[in-house]
Amino acid sequence: MEIIAPTALICLSELKKRSSVGYILLPLLLTVCTIVGIMLPIQTIFQIKVGISLPIGAIVTKIGxxxxLALFALYFNLKFYKNIR
Structure with a gap:
């Protein structure tokens, strides 16, 4: 969070200025969000297999x-790359 949140705020402010730094940071942040969305269900499966008990509500809210968020990030990342000229 100490890296992602400030980077997201910098990206947002740079995108508002239409700066090239914002356009460089945006796909990086979207890719990180997509990877987290892919890895979290895998991590939860391994936690359950090891025997760590997780309430069903926590599993559904955490993974869901x-x-x-990962699907939104993937959608916008693909849209970003399609619109590059």
Whole structure:
């Protein structure tokens, strides 16, 4: 969080200025979000196999939220790369 949050804020402010730094940071952040969304269900599966008990509510909210965020990030990342001239 100490790296992602400030980078996201810098990216947002640079995109508002239409600076090239914002356009460089945006796909990097979207890729990180997509990877986290892919890895979190895998991590949860391994936690359950090892015997770490997780309440079903925690599993659904944790995995569901990050999968939805990863799908949005993937969608916007693909859209970003298609619109590069």
């Amino acid at each position: 939220t990050f999968i939805v």
